[in-house]
Every structure is written in structure tokens, then in C-alpha cells.
Amino acid sequence: MHNPSTKPLITDAQQGVALALSCYIVWGIFPLYWGVIGSFGLSADQILAQRIVWSSLFAIILVLLCRQVNTLLGAISQGRVLVLFAMASFILSFNWLAYIYGVSINRVLDTSLGYFMSPLVSIFLARVFLGERINGSQLIALILAALGVLWLAILSGDIPWIALILSSTWGIYSLLRKKASLPVVPGFALETLLMLPFAGAYLWWLQAQDALVFSGLGPVQLGIVMTTGVVTGLPLLLFAAAVKRSSLGTISMLQYISPTIQFLIGIFILHESFDLTRFFGYLLVWLAVIVFCVSSYKQYSATKQHTARKAA
Numbered sequence: 001m002h003n004p005s006t007k008p009l010i011t012d013a014q015q016g017v018a019l020a021l022s023c024y025i026v027w028g029i030f031p032l033y034w035g036v037i038g039s040f041g042l043s044a045d046q047i048l049a050q051r052i053v054w055s056s057l058f059a060i061i062l063v064l065l066c067r068q069v070n071t072l073l074g075a076i077s078q079g080r081v082l083v084l085f086a087m088a089s090f091i092l093s094f095n096w097l098a099y100i101y102g103v104s105i106n107r108v109l110d111t112s113l114g115y116f117m118s119p120l121v122s123i124f125l126a127r128v129f130l131g132e133r134i135n136g137s138q139l140i141a142l143i144l145a146a147l148g149v150l151w152l153a154i155l156s157g158d159i160p161w162i163a164l165i166l167s168s169t170w171g172i173y174s175l176l177r178k179k180a181s182l183p184v185v186p187g188f189a190l191e192t193l194l195m196l197p198f199a200g201a202y203l204w205w206l207q208a209q210d211a212l213v214f215s216g217l218g219p220v221q222l223g224i225v226m227t228t229g230v231v232t233g234l235p236l237l238l239f240a241a242a243v244k245r246s247s248l249g250t251i252s253m254l255q256y257i258s259p260t261i262q263f264l265i266g267i268f269i270l271h272e273s274f275d276l277t278r279f280f281g282y283l284l285v286w287l288a289v290i291v292f293c294v295s296s297y298k299q300y301s302a303t304k305q306h307t308a309r310k311a312a
Contacts, residue, residue, distance in 0.1 A: 016246025
């Protein structure tokens with residue numbers, strides 16, 4: 001007989017950590033995945049268009065399976081939400097393009113730097129546009145990150161423009177999504193469906209110009225390209241499930257797993273150039289991340305203790 005007092009083997013918090021780890025590992029190995037697709041002869045713009053098409057199809061299937069058609073239609077009927085999501089979709093597509101292009105030109109280290117910087121950029125944008133307060137530690141982190149970028153741009157002579165585009169577009173996208181909140185599945189569907197007409201028109205134009213690589217791929221290559229929808233949507237679902245089961249403090253600490261994996265791939269698998277001058281620039285950004293993580297952990301612990309005292 002089942003004993004209701006028996007503790008589960010895995011708690012919700014542990015499940016949340018496992019789901020978050022799965023999500024961030026998938027995002028971390030993205031350079032290898034997009035690199036394989038790029039080896040088929042598809043340029044970054046064609047990969048982006050294909051990703052949007054197959055992501056839209058996967059999103060529609062998810063909406064139907066999750067029975068969230070009414071939620072999606074309700075969002076479409078609200079002008080303000082639709083405008084915000086249209087802007088978010090444009091920014092997100094630019095982010096995707098910059099990332100895919102960065103992988104295609106062997107700048108995976110720069111893509112990892114961009115995602116190390118993203119939370120710091122989000123803090124800055126939240127301060128500017130939402131009036132959210134920045135504490136002393138966060139200010140130090142922002143200054144360190146800015147010094148790291150300046151070091152790379154001036155002393156290294158190599159402006160990390162891919163990292164800057166990725167971090168800024170992700171920060172703006174997050175800001176827009178915060179102002180127009182929508183559950184993960186219908187939100188993902190609305191974003192990709194808003195991109196779909198442009199991606200479809202672009203692929204049609206390429207076909208008319210006899211420049212569409214997709215039509216000349218073999219069965220295995222076609223299959224891999226078609227998985228871009230699942231590969232795009234699956235980590236989002238894992239992330240959403242993780243957030244429901246674990247604290248945001250834990251999730252925010254784990255988010256740096258992805259850029260760390262990308263960095264290691266860039267160094268040890270793709271053998272990208274990384275001299276001592278660039279190392280010092282990255283080191284400043286890593287120090288900024290450490291300061292930010294310590295500050296976030298202290299804030300989380302203080303909030304948790306305050307909540308516990310109130311409950312008592």
C-alpha cells in the first residue's frame with residue numbers, strides 16, 4: 001500500500017535543477033549543431049529562415065497538444081500585445097541570425113562572451129527603461145564588463161561586435177517579453193508565426209533565384225534541417241518546466257553553464273584563437289559575472305530568510 005508520508009525519491013527542486021541543466025546543456029552545444037547544418041552549404045540567412053519555418057510548425061503542434069489555442073488567439077486579438085510581440089520577434093530573429101553567423105565564421109568564443117554579458121545588459125536596460133534599482137555590486141559588475149569590452153576593442157584591437165549584438169538584442173528581447181507576458185508555448189508560437197511570413201517570402205525568393213540550398217540536400221541532411229524547430233523549442237519547454245519547479249535564484253546561477261560550454265567548445269574543439277590579450281578582456285567579464293552571481297545569491301538568501309520569518 002502506498003504511504004502518503006513517504007518522501008519522493010526526487011524533489012521538485014531537484015527535478016527543476018535537472019531540467020535546467022538539460023536546457024542549458026542543449027543551448028551550450030548549439031555551436032556544434034549549427035556548425036553541422038552550416039557544413040551543408042547553407043548560409044546564415046538560409047539557416048535562419050529554415051529555423052523559423054520549422055519552429056513555427058513545431059510551435060503550432062505544441063499549441064494544439066497543450067490546448068492553448070484560445071490563449072494564442074486571445075493574445076493576437078490584443079493590439080498592444082501583438083505590437084510588443086512583433087517587436088520582440090524582430091529582435092529575436094536578429095539575435096538568432098547574429099548567433100548563427102558567429103558560429104559560421106568561427107567566432108564561437110564571441111558568442112559565449114555575448115551570453116556571459118546578457119544578464120548584465122538586462123540589468124542596465126531594466127534600470128534605464130523600467131527604473132529598477134541597481135545595487136553597488138551590480139554597478140561594479142557593469143563597470144567590469146564595460147572595461148572588458150573596452151580592453152578587447154582598444155588593446156586587443158578586436159571589437160567583440162557579435163558579443164555586443166547578442167547581449168544587447170537578448171536584453172531588449174527580454175525587456176519586451178517582460179512588458180508583454182505570455183505563457184511559454186503560446187508565446188513561442190506567436191513569436192515564430194510573426195516571423196514566418198518574412199521567412200517564407202525569403203525562401204520563396206531564393207527558390208525563384210535558384211539559390212535555395214535546401215532543395216538540393218540529401219534525405220539525411222533534410223531531416224537534420226527539419227529538426228531545427230524541435231531543437232529551438234525543446235530547450236524553452238525544459239526551461240519553463242525548470243522555472244516552475246526550482247527557484248529563480250538557482251536558475252540564474254545555472255544560466256552560465258551554456259556560455260561556459262560554448263567557450264570550451266570554441267577553445268578545445270574548434271581551436272579558435274585566444275591569445276593572452278583577449279584572455280584579460282574575457283577575464284574582466286568573468287569577474288563581472290562572479291560579482292553579479294554573488295550579489296544575486298545574497299539577494300536571494302536575504303529574500304528567502306525574510307519570507308521564512310514572515311511565515312513563522
